[in-house]
Each structure stands twice: as C-alpha cells, then as structure tokens.
Amino acid sequence: MSVWPGMVMVMVAQAQIDGVRVAGHAGRVRREIGGDWWILLVRRVSRGRSRVHRGRPVARDLGSPWQDTVASERTGWRTRAAWLYGESVFAVDYRICRRCRIGWVESPATDEPYRRCGLAAAGLAALRAERPGLIWHTLGGHFRESRPFWETVGSGIPGGYRQGPLCPHVDLG
Numbered sequence: 001m002s003v004w005p006g007m008v009m010v011m012v013a014q015a016q017i018d019g020v021r022v023a024g025h026a027g028r029v030r031r032e033i034g035g036d037w038w039i040l041l042v043r044r045v046s047r048g049r050s051r052v053h054r055g056r057p058v059a060r061d062l063g064s065p066w067q068d069t070v071a072s073e074r075t076g077w078r079t080r081a082a083w084l085y086g087e088s089v090f091a092v093d094y095r096i097c098r099r100c101r102i103g104w105v106e107s108p109a110t111d112e113p114y115r116r117c118g119l120a121a122a123g124l125a126a127l128r129a130e131r132p133g134l135i136w137h138t139l140g141g142h143f144r145e146s147r148p149f150w151e152t153v154g155s156g157i158p159g160g161y162r163q164g165p166l167c168p169h170v171d172l173g
Contacts, residue, residue, distance in 0.1 A: 015113035026122035027129065029080070030064035066126070074106070076171065080127060082119050087111075090119040094127055096134065100167040102159070103127070103134040121153050128157065137164030 065084070071077035071093045081091040092108040105127070108120050128136065136159040142150050154160035 015117075020117045026066055026082070026119075026126040028064070029066045029068050029126065029130075032067070032069040066123070077106075080123050082114075082123060084114075089114045090123060092120070092123055092127075095166075095170055096131060097167045097169050099169055101134050102164070102167055103131060103136045104139055104164070104166065104170075105136065105161065106139055120149070124153055124161075135159035135164075136161050139163065139166065 065082060067081050067083060069079050069081070071079045074093055074095070077093045077095045079091050079093050081088045083089065088111075090108070090110045093106045094103060095106075096103045105124065108124075110117075110119055124136075128134070136154075136157055138150070138161050141163055150161050154162065
C-alpha cells in the first residue's frame with residue numbers, strides 16, 4: 001500500500017486529537033493489583049542481603065485508557081501509562097516513599113505522533129493528585145533537549161522534578 005503525503009498528515013492530526021482526548025481522562029485509572037510485594041518482603045526480612053529476580057512482566061492492556069501496573073524494569077516501582085488502540089502511547093515509572101513523603105518519576109516516554117498532546121503532563125498531574133503533599137523528584141539528570149519539558153511540568157511543584165536521591169527506605173529495584 002502506498003502512502004501519500006496528505007494521508008500522513010491526516011494520520012498525524014488524528015493521533016493528536018486522540019492524544020488530547022486520552023489526556024483529558026488521566027484521572028480515570030485502572031490498577032493492576034499485586035506485583036512485587038513478595039520480592040519486597042524477602043528483601044526486608046533478609047535486610048537487603050537476598051536479591052530475588054523475577055521475569056520481565058509483559059505489558060498488557062487492562063482495557064482502560066490509563067493504567068497503573070507493575071514496572072517492567074524496576075522492582076518495587078509502578079508504571080503509569082496511557083493506552084490507545086491496544087498499545088501504550090505514554091508511560092512513566094514512579095516510586096513513592098510514604099514515610100519521607102517523596103515521589104520519584106523516571107523515564108517518561110511518549111510515542112512520536114502523540115507528543116505535545118498533554119499526555120505526560122496529564123499523567124504526572126494525575127499521580128500528584130492521587131498523592132497530595134509529596135515532594136517530586138527524578139533520579140537522573142535530564143537530557144539537554146528534555147530540560148524545557150521538566151521545567152514546564154515541574155513549575156510550582158514541590159521538588160520541581162529536580163534530581164534527587166532515593167531515601168533509605170527505597171532501593172533502585
């Protein structure tokens with residue numbers, strides 16, 4: 001099938017419309033219950049000496065535009081994701097320490113046709129709304145090209161998504 005330039009423009013425009021629509025529903029989240037509780041229990045009982053490894057979870061569609069699932073690459077972390085047409089179009093990993101009242105977000109990623117639709121801002125805002133009063137950080141430094149994004153979404157937010165280390169109650173996973 002050949003693709004003509006006008007068709008590409010229509011597809012990009014539709015992706016933008018769909019992205020904005022899904023961003024507007026970021027507060028409606030379906031959560032996957034369970035996950036890594038047993039791994040965290042083994043670590044706590046062994047005081048961190050035992051490292052349990054699990055297989056990589058498979059991202060699966062829970063049938064909701066916004067989903068909260070076990071993170072695939074970080075034990076003890078969760079992933080907040082936006083799904084469209086059976087595929088994840090935005091995802092960010094996050095971790096919370098209730099004792100220290102700190103939250104961390106890592107590796108936000110939006111598929112190219114859905115960028116600048118507000119998915120990342122809406123996903124991060126929904127996390128903050130669900131957990132009011134937290135200070136928000138990231139673990140790593142920000143790439144030069146992503147600094148304007150972090151400055152925008154971090155404006156007026158406690159912690160401002162600036163780089164901050166994990167507290168003693170949380171590990172990297």
